Amino acid sequence: MEGxxxxxATGTACLAYCAPVLIPYLIGxxxxxxxxxxxxxxxxxxxxxxxxxxxxxxxxxGLLIGxxxxxxxxxxxxxxxVLALLLMIYGFSTSERYxxxxxxxxxxxxxxxxxxxxxxxxLGFFTGLNLCPPFFLAIAGAAKTGTLAGxxxxxxxxxxxxxxxxxxVPLLGIFRKFQQLKMVARLAAGTVxxxxxxxxxxxxxxxxxxx
Amino acid sequence: MSESLLEALDTKxxxxxxxxxxxxxxxxxxxxxxxxxGGMPHGWRATVPMxxxxxxxxxxxxxxxxxxxxxxxxxxxxxxxxxxxxxxFMTNLIEMRxxxxxxxxxxxxxxxxxCHMVIPMTIIPAALTRTIIFPxxxxxxxxxVATMFTLWIGATLALGRGFCSWGxxxxxxxxxxxxLRKKPLIKKISxxxxxxxxxxxxxxxxxxxxxxxxxxxxxxxxxxxxxxxxAITSSTVVVQTILFYALFIGLVIVLPILTKKxxxxxxxxxxxxxxxxxxxxxxxxxxxxRDVCKDCQVCAQKCPTFSLDRNSIENGRTRxxxxxxxxxxxxxxxxxxxxxxxxxxxxxxxxxxxxLFIYPAFLFLVVFGGGMIRxxxxxxxxxxxxxxxxx
Numbered sequence: 248m249e250g251x252x253x254x255x256a257t258g259t260a261c262l263a264y265c266a267p268v269l270i271p272y273l274i275g276x277x278x279x280x281x282x283x284x285x286x287x288x289x290x291x292x293x294x295x296x297x298x299x300x301x302x303x304x305x306x307x308x309g310l311l312i313g314x315x316x317x318x319x320x321x322x323x324x325x326x327x328x329v330l331a332l333l334l335m336i337y338g339f340s341t342s343e344r345y346x347x348x349x350x351x352x353x354x355x356x357x358x359x360x361x362x363x364x365x366x367x368x369x370l371g372f373f374t375g376l377n378l379c380p381p382f383f384l385a386i387a388g389a390a391k392t393g394t395l396a397g398x399x400x401x402x403x404x405x406x407x408x409x410x411x412x413x414x415x416v417p418l419l420g421i422f423r424k425f426q427q428l429k430m431v432a433r434l435a436a437g438t439v440x441x442x443x444x445x446x447x448x449x450x451x452x453x454x455x456x457x458x
Numbered sequence: 459m460s461e462s463l464l465e466a467l468d469t470k471x472x473x474x475x476x477x478x479x480x481x482x483x484x485x486x487x488x489x490x491x492x493x494x495x496g497g498m499p500h501g502w503r504a505t506v507p508m509x510x511x512x513x514x515x516x517x518x519x520x521x522x523x524x525x526x527x528x529x530x531x532x533x534x535x536x537x538x539x540x541x542x543x544x545x546x547f548m549t550n551l552i553e554m555r556x557x558x559x560x561x562x563x564x565x566x567x568x569x570x571x572x573c574h575m576v577i578p579m580t581i582i583p584a585a586l587t588r589t590i591i592f593p594x595x596x597x598x599x600x601x602x603v604a605t606m607f608t609l610w611i612g613a614t615l616a617l618g619r620g621f622c623s624w625g626x627x628x629x630x631x632x633x634x635x636x637x638l639r640k641k642p643l644i645k646k647i648s649x650x651x652x653x654x655x656x657x658x659x660x661x662x663x664x665x666x667x668x669x670x671x672x673x674x675x676x677x678x679x680x681x682x683x684x685x686x687x688x689a690i691t692s693s694t695v696v697v698q699t700i701l702f703y704a705l706f707i708g709l710v711i712v713l714p715i716l717t718k719k720x721x722x723x724x725x726x727x728x729x730x731x732x733x734x735x736x737x738x739x740x741x742x743x744x745x746x747x748r749d750v751c752k753d754c755q756v757c758a759q760k761c762p763t764f765s766l767d768r769n770s771i772e773n774g775r776t777r778x779x780x781x782x783x784x785x786x787x788x789x790x791x792x793x794x795x796x797x798x799x800x801x802x803x804x805x806x807x808x809x810x811x812x813x814l815f816i817y818p819a820f821l822f823l824v825v826f827g828g829g830m831i832r833x834x835x836x837x838x839x840x841x842x843x844x845x846x847x848x849x
Contacts, residue, residue: 259586267664271657338657427653434650434657435664442665442677449694 250401254408257381261409267439268374273419274432280420290371295406297375302402324450330373331444338437482520507835528784539827540630542834544684549837549847561689565593571601574610578732579666591670616818618740619733620782624819625826628681632722636714643716652764655731662728680705724763734778741800742815746774750794757786
């Protein structure tokens, strides 16, 4: 149960780390509370995948995260860059969404049709891979378990502990009537993306220097 | 017939002049009290700046009342304030800290001057952690947190976002550069970008809450280029410094010249976006008389802050971002735009609302900027007479 309590204790920090990505995204979509809840669930599933990947990494701690501090910066710098790229495309792209009336079987159009549903999952995944302070505690806790199953279970409970703090987030749907807010939120997502891009580049440079 | 008309005109002019003098008198007395209340300064280097500032302030106010034009005289003060602020701030900083470079030790000692730009970033962390996420002094010292908050609250209640045209000591820079060309080279800017300041606000508020540090000051403030800068100790600081200069050159110099708009204030500044909401509670606003308006769009073209567009003109109001500079009021060829006090009847021919606004606004400008102008002139005189701006 240590993972659950750690999640409950540090969940506000997790929310703070996810908020710059999640809040502009949800407001930018301009959906109601119910649809926001659905998107949040998809986001959280993505985040769960990120956490579980972390659990595996924590199990492999000696190889990748513990001794391999050289690679840590490269890996997390890379995830920051992917997250930044997604946010910037989402925030600054002026192209309209895929039009369902256009029927085409090409792979790219199928992808374009699926992309809006996939985006929160992907955002959740890469946000889940953010190296925030509670994560260091969780990695240490999971590494202590010594087994892959123990590590996965630790992170699963940690995920549930932190998720509690995300419950009020769908209420952002009450702002959906403000069309301007949608535009502001999308631009904000792009701006946050710029910040993450810089963090990613700095981490990668740091990692390369240590090689 | 024509003689009596001339006589009537003369009487009207005389009456107008008398009322202008009477209306200027309180400002003349208030500024006199403000400047010599603490006693006459010693030495010509201190006396001359005081006299020059006093005359400058009152001539501008008199002209503002006499001509009925607001923006021209406001801008003269506003731009002078921004230039002298930089001179005064830099020299004071060198005297206080010995350098413009902000070291980690200075931050640890809380010797970073607090400015109003930081205010939106401090609110969430202050609520969550009960700390001000800024390495400045809460009380006492140069530009402390408590003084800046008090001034900001006062200005917000009195002026709303008018603060950005009547109080901000940075705003005069892009205002000044936006006036250099007669005609703009870039005429069309997508409406989408006018929402960017709000997006930057959302981003920096969230990121400041996440990192518990003033993100805007660390990464995005263009005015770092002309105030203080962090000691270059790492590649991060190098990138930050490059960003400050790039933003300053782009948003404060180049784009204002090309667009004739205040691009830093209207397209980027998150404090301005935050301040926009205070227009909702501020009693003053700008209104357009739809019965007189000919939809010529001159006001929208001339508005330096992107606060007028076709929609807002149709509604007879400005957008939320209006900084109450008065440019639209001055330039409307039909005289269809006027200052208005909320809750009062729309009487577009009345000067009362304008007077009610420009009195506190100008007084705030005098209180906030008078000292800067005086010190700026003093430093220039010091440079001329001794070869150094530092005492």
